[in-house]
Amino acid sequence: MKHHINFKVNGDEYSLAVDPWKTLNELLREDLNLTGTKLGCGTGDCGACTVMVDDATVSSCLTLAVSVDGKSVTTVEGLAPSGETLHPIQEAFIKTGAIQCGFCTSGMEMSALHLLNQNPSPSEMEIRKSLSGNLCRCTGYNQIVEAISVAAETMRENEPKEEQR
Ligand code: FES
Ligand code: FES
Missing domain, CATH: 1.10.150.120 ([2Fe-2S]-binding domain)
Incomplete structure (x- = not known):
């Protein structure tokens, strides 16, 4: 059964129903098309999938999407939101x-x-x-x-x- 979650990514609000086994990495890359966050090892070893959830960094490959309910995610796309000026x-x-x-x-x-x-x-x-x-x-x-x-x-x-x- 899907779970309904509300969360922010780079300041934008989302309200989505997600499978309980979906990772944050899959949510970002596949559902939101934010492919700046990479998937390397998938086992928490390489850091290629690192994003911020609230004030902490997490490996998005090991973080369940449902766990960001009510939270604020920052990805590399959030570093340069206008796309014109780099961070x-x-x-x-x-x-x-x-x-x-x-x-x-x-x-x-x-x-x-x-x-x-x-x-x-x-x-x-x-x-x-x-x-x-x-x-x-x-x-x-x-x-x-x-x-x-x-x-x-x-x-x-x-x-x-x-x-x-
Ligand atoms: S993909 Fe390597 S730590 Fe997540
Ligand atoms: S893995 Fe190629 S630049 Fe770091």
Whole structure:
């Protein structure tokens, strides 16, 4: 029997009936056509399917769609909602050459978003730790770490400054 769920993805509200065994990854890719979120291993090991549910990152391949009832999901498409201006994280990945085949990129960027939301000035070690659940089969880790460091700097510069008294 299908379950009715209400949830948001990238700010848009959805109300859908879903099978109890459907994963969040299937819901996003197959039902909502949000194919920026990838499916790699399907077993929680590679991080290619990483999205945010409320303030936490999850592996969408291991998350049941019914569990996002009442929650807010952010996918890589939500980083650049207008489709015209890229998010500083995406700009930094391009600038530093952190994308090779691109299969890991959306998962890496969602992990980066989660890190930078929590910690605007991460050290290199903190960046590397935050990517411990994301594998890059092209092994471009150094550029990915550099990209996140560059994105952090840009995001700090873009923060509205407190007015000086
Ligand atoms: S596809 Fe989900 S962790 Fe690999
Ligand atoms: S760029 Fe190819 S898997 Fe990371």
